[in-house]
Amino acid sequence: MMHESTKDGAWFAPKRFGYGAGLPIAWQGWALMLLYVASVAGIALLNRAGTTGARMAALALFLLVTGxxxxxxxxxxxxxWKWRSGKRD
Known part of the structure; x- marks a missing residue:
């Protein structure tokens, strides 16, 4: 859906059903999603370190990055973000 206009500054399309965001519609949205996935992968490696301190740090970082x-x-x-039931806005 990269053909949609992003003149309004939106990076993500709204979901048609439910609550939240759909797929990215701008390169900034794709970059943000890629950065998030890379961050979570790095945090997973930190979690594999095995020590209690590393696991606590991984949990705290995961919550921060996800937030x-x-x-x-x-x-x-x-x-x-609002509840949508399939009708157009």
């Missing part, structure tokens, strides 16, 4: 991703995605979704 940031959700906040940015919510702010950059066309029309914001």
């Amino acid at each position: 940031l991703f959700v906040v940015i995605a919510a702010k950059r979704t066309r029309g914001g």
Whole structure:
């Protein structure tokens, strides 16, 4: 869906059914998603270190990175996050 206009500054399309964001519609959304996946992969490697401190750090980093991703995605979704039941906005 890269053909859609992003003049409104949206990085993500809204989901048609449910709550949240759909797929990215701008390169910034794809970059954010790639950065999130890479961060989670790095955190998984930290978690494999095995020590208790490393696992606690991995959990804290995972919660922080996921929280940031959700906040940015919510702010950059066309029309914001709200419940949608298949009707057009």
